Amino acid sequence: MDITNLKSWELRDKILNKEISSYEVTEAFLEKIDEVEDEINAFITIDADRALEKAKQFDQKLMEGEEIGILAGLPIAIKDNIMTRNLRTTCASKMLEKYIPPYNATVVEKITREDGIILGKTNMDEFAMGGSTETSYFGPTRNPKNKSFVPGGSSGGSAAAIAAQESALSLGTDTGGSIRQPASYCGVVGIKPTYGLVSRYGVVPMSNSLDQVGVFGKDVKDAYIALKSIVGYDPLDATSSKKAKLEDIKFEEISLKGLKIALPKEYDELRVEGDQEIREVFKKSLKVFEDNGATIEYVSLPYLKYALETYYLISTAEVSTNLSRFDGIRYGHRALDYNTLDELYINSRTEGFGEETKRRIMMGTYALSQGYKDEHYKKALKLRTLIKNDYDRVFRNFDIILSITSPILPFPFDSVINSPVDMYKADTYTVPVNLAGLCAMSVPMGEVDGLPVGLQITANRFEEKKLFTAAYGFERSAK
Numbered sequence: 475m476d477i478t479n480l481k482s483w484e485l486r487d488k489i490l491n492k493e494i495s496s497y498e499v500t501e502a503f504l505e506k507i508d509e510v511e512d513e514i515n516a517f518i519t520i521d522a523d524r525a526l527e528k529a530k531q532f533d534q535k536l537m538e539g540e541e542i543g544i545l546a547g548l549p550i551a552i553k554d555n556i557m558t559r560n561l562r563t564t565c566a567s568k569m570l571e572k573y574i575p576p577y578n579a580t581v582v583e584k585i586t587r588e589d590g591i592i593l594g595k596t597n598m599d600e601f602a603m604g605g606s607t608e609t610s611y612f613g614p615t616r617n618p619k620n621k622s623f624v625p626g627g628s629s630g631g632s633a634a635a636i637a638a639q640e641s642a643l644s645l646g647t648d649t650g651g652s653i654r655q656p657a658s659y660c661g662v663v664g665i666k667p668t669y670g671l672v673s674r675y676g677v678v679p680m681s682n683s684l685d686q687v688g689v690f691g692k693d694v695k696d697a698y699i700a701l702k703s704i705v706g707y708d709p710l711d712a713t714s715s716k717k718a719k720l721e722d723i724k725f726e727e728i729s730l731k732g733l734k735i736a737l738p739k740e741y742d743e744l745r746v747e748g749d750q751e752i753r754e755v756f757k758k759s760l761k762v763f764e765d766n767g768a769t770i771e772y773v774s775l776p777y778l779k780y781a782l783e784t785y786y787l788i789s790t791a792e793v794s795t796n797l798s799r800f801d802g803i804r805y806g807h808r809a810l811d812y813n814t815l816d817e818l819y820i821n822s823r824t825e826g827f828g829e830e831t832k833r834r835i836m837m838g839t840y841a842l843s844q845g846y847k848d849e850h851y852k853k854a855l856k857l858r859t860l861i862k863n864d865y866d867r868v869f870r871n872f873d874i875i876l877s878i879t880s881p882i883l884p885f886p887f888d889s890v891i892n893s894p895v896d897m898y899k900a901d902t903y904t905v906p907v908n909l910a911g912l913c914a915m916s917v918p919m920g921e922v923d924g925l926p927v928g929l930q931i932t933a934n935r936f937e938e939k940k941l942f943t944a945a946y947g948f949e950r951s952a953k
Contacts, residue, residue, distance in 0.1 A: 477502035478639035482696040485642055486546045492536070496547025499642070500529040500591050503549045507593070507640045515615050516635040518554050519562045520594035525549065528591050535589070543588030544703050550585055551641035553632050554595040555602055556687070557676035558582055561592075565678050566610035567600045569806040569826035579676025580711065581645060581687050581704045588703040593641055597631030600828045601797065602647055602680040604628050605655060605900050608891045609830045619661055619926055623884040626656030629690075633660040636690045643700040644690045649680050650785050651880075651904025653688040654916035658879035658928025661918045663697045663945070664690050666904075668935045669911035670715030672701075673708035681792040682713070684785075684908045694917065694946040695725060701938070721939045730947035731767030736872040740778040744902050746881035752927050755920040756878050759929050762952050763876070763944075773872070775864040778906055780857050785905035786898060787841050787854035793831075794838030800826060833894065862910040869934040874944050877903045879916040879928035903930055913938050917945045919952070 477485070477499055488494045504522050511517060532547040552558060555565045557575040559582075564570045578586070585592065599609040607615040607630030617625040618638035625634040629646030633656035636644055646653040648666035657664025665688045672687045679685055689700035701720060708714040737760075760770060800806035802822025809821035827835070841850040868875065882890075882900050890897050907914040912932055919929035929948065933940040 478506045481692050482548055482642045482699055486548060486699065489536070489547050490542065496529040496532045496591060497526065499547065500525050500549050500593070503593060503641055506638070510638050510640065513616060513621060514618055514634055514638045514640070515613055516596055516631045516638060516640055517551070517594045518564055518566060518597050518612050518631070521561055521592060525591050525593050532589050532591065543590070544699060545585065545588040545590035547589055547591060548642045549593045550590045550700075551593050551596045551632055551635045551644040552582065553629055553644070553646045554598055555647060555678040556581060556645060557678070558592065558595065561595065563595065563678070564611070565601045566598045566612055567826065567828065567831070568611045569800050571611065571807065577676065580673035580708045582676065584704045584706070590703065596629075596635055596644060599628035599630070600831050601678070602628040602649060602652060603793070603830050603834050604891075605651070605897050606885070606891055607631060608887065609828050611828060614887060617660060617884050620884070620924065622886055623925065624659065624887060626659035626880075626884065628652040630656045632690050633657055633662055633664065636660065636662045636692060643696060645700070645704070646688055646690060647677060648686050648688050648908065649684045649789060650908050651901045653690065654904050654914060654928065654930060655880050655900065657690060657916040659884040659926065661926030662690055662692060663694055663915065663917050664688065665697050665701055665915045665941070666907060666913065667701060667705070667938060668913040670713055671718045671720075671913070671936065671938070672704050673706070673711040673714050675708055675710040679796045681789040682796070683792065684789055686908070694942060694949050697915070698723060698942055717936050723939060723942050725946055728943050728946050729767070730763055730944070730951065733763065733768040733874065733944060733947070734872045735763060735768050735770045736773040736868050736875045737770060738775040738778060738875065738877070739772045740775050741877055741903070743779065746899055746902060749878070749881040751922045752878055752881065752883070755922060755927050756929065759919045759948065759952070760876065762948055766947060766951050771872075773868050775861075775868065777857060777860040777864050781861055781906040781909060782898065782902055784854045784857045784861065785901070785909055786837070787850050788858065788909075790834045790838030791841045791851050792838065793834045794842060797831070797835055802826070830894070858909050861906055865906075865910045865912060865934070873933065873940050875932040877930045877932070879903060879930040883922055883925045883927065907932055911935055913941055915941045915945050917949055
């Protein structure tokens with residue numbers, strides 16, 4: 475039996491039944507990392523010795539009959555913008571190349587409490603800015619499905635770690651699609667939860683009003699176990715909601731019958747060149763829902779066409795503010811060559827930040843500058859409210875909204891990254907979810923030219939149960 479081939483829920487059952495130990499499972503995944511990591515580059519830092527020690531401690535705990543957490547000794551990979559005490563956290567940037575946090579993010583504390591075993595920190599686009607994991611200071615991650623192609627981003631390392639069987643589960647962050655898009659590209663399941671469902675304390679912010687920690691798994695039940703372990707209100711996070719909980723789900727009782735599905739007609743207007751084959755796979759997926767008793771109707775989200783521009787104005791404005799702290803004095807890399815204070819700031823930030831990060835800082839600074847703030851940033855905030863209101867109206871009558879996750883396939887290295895606007899267009903279907911604070915999931919729905927494509931399922935705020943109902947019903951019926 476190849477342990478790394480098993481789903482997380484299968485591994486969990488075997489560990490609890492004492493058929494295999496957490497130590498054996500952790501050792502198997504670390505061996506897989508040794509085997510494939512030189513080609514995949516999913517990890518920035520691997521914490522092998524501590525992971526094996528924690529697995530050994532868990533096995534002893536299980537033998538002694540103590541209460542066991544939901545993760546039950548499963549190995550987990552953590553995106554490298556999530557704080558881990560005494561374990562390097564770099565945000566894939568030279569700016570934080572040597573940073574070792576003195577504390578854990580709340581999600582890391584929860585994983586430890588639920589008996590998860592942390593394998594290490596995964597690669598990402600620098601400061602979560604990018605859609606391909608090519609902007610990482612530590613080199614790009616490769617897509618396990620085809621190593622000539624990108625795995626998506628910014629959580630590309632976390633998605634690739636699941637697809638390459640280097641980890642049982644993984645955490646990512648999603649600001650405008652950074653979990654769902656790499657999940658689609660790597661053929662795994664990725665969830666962006668409702669804003670406020672999972673604590674952001676200890677997560678290096680890109681865009682405070684949009685960021686959300688989420689999870690990856692091989693299938694829907696895997697993703698449920700991972701998400702269940704990290705949800706909950708956190709007094710340390712001002713954006714955490716007291717509604718934050720995830721209901722227990724009986725997967726064997728799930729049915730698609732009676733599910734009300736909305737299809738925004740505006741998605742047909744947001745065509746991206748070359749997406750026709752992906753749309754054909756999407757049409758087949760819709761038929762799976764209809765054949766199993768769901769009803770599908772077209773609806774209108776009139777302000778959806780402004781979502782991409784709105785997202786990039788708001789997110790880059792918040793990026794500009796958040797990254798101002800990295801100045802060579804308070805935080806981050808400090809240049810050695812300078813004569814004045816201004817030179818220290820300029821040289822430290824020039825050396826410490828990559829090209830895409832600098833681009834977004836400049837975009838955000840422009841959007842917030844005197845004379846342009848009212849015209850750009852404040853107008854974007856008003857549009858955000860209109861987009862949210864559109865979704866609220868639809869969800870009064872429908873359970874979920876379906877769409878393609880990404881309108882483009884995984885692309886070769888050094889291609890789309892040289893055309894930033896084309897890269898941004900890949901977020902067409904994902905960014906509205908973050909603007910409205912909704913929950914969404916990407917599940918594999920097929921392949922085009924041998925490359926995975928994802929189905930995006932969106933539900934209203936704090937209605938993750940509907941996400942899992944639709945996703946599991948589709949996953950089971952599409953087999």
